[in-house]
Amino acid sequence: MGNDTKDVDETMVATVQDVLNQMHAQLQSINLQVNSIQELVTNPPPVPILQNRLRILHESWSNCHDIQLRLVCFDPDTEAIQRYTKDDAFGQAEHRYLQATDLLSLHIATADAISPRQPDGSGQASAPVKREARHVDHLPKITLPVFSGKYRVG
Numbered sequence: 001m002g003n004d005t006k007d008v009d010e011t012m013v014a015t016v017q018d019v020l021n022q023m024h025a026q027l028q029s030i031n032l033q034v035n036s037i038q039e040l041v042t043n044p045p046p047v048p049i050l051q052n053r054l055r056i057l058h059e060s061w062s063n064c065h066d067i068q069l070r071l072v073c074f075d076p077d078t079e080a081i082q083r084y085t086k087d088d089a090f091g092q093a094e095h096r097y098l099q100a101t102d103l104l105s106l107h108i109a110t111a112d113a114i115s116p117r118q119p120d121g122s123g124q125a126s127a128p129v130k131r132e133a134r135h136v137d138h139l140p141k142i143t144l145p146v147f148s149g150k151y152r153v154g
Helices: 002-040 047-071 079-087 089-114
Strands: none
Touching: 002 047, 002 079, 002 089, 047 089, 079 089
């Protein structure tokens, strides 16, 4: 019976290690994306490219968050989980992720404020929009009675 317990423990550790490996790979991907974004914004490309990078980063972070939720289900006393928790790789990645999303969002908002984009999302500045005067129909004026301030019954 002692061997059964050992088999279960080894299986659990392997599963923990598998999930930790997934997390490690996802964190590496996020770090590479963040580094790329930091280089990218020194000479920002068109807004659609920035928006795409932001979308991809959000998706990667969502995957990372899902893996984190799986990791917290494991016994916190497992040595591998203790090392992972101590290293705080998730917390550090979250900090970098938030900085990168803020940076991208700022560049997107700034670019949109500076030059209006075509509705097709091509990123090309469109010609200035001419605002045409529109005829607005008004309701007819009505004359309201003036209240004298005296209260009369009847």
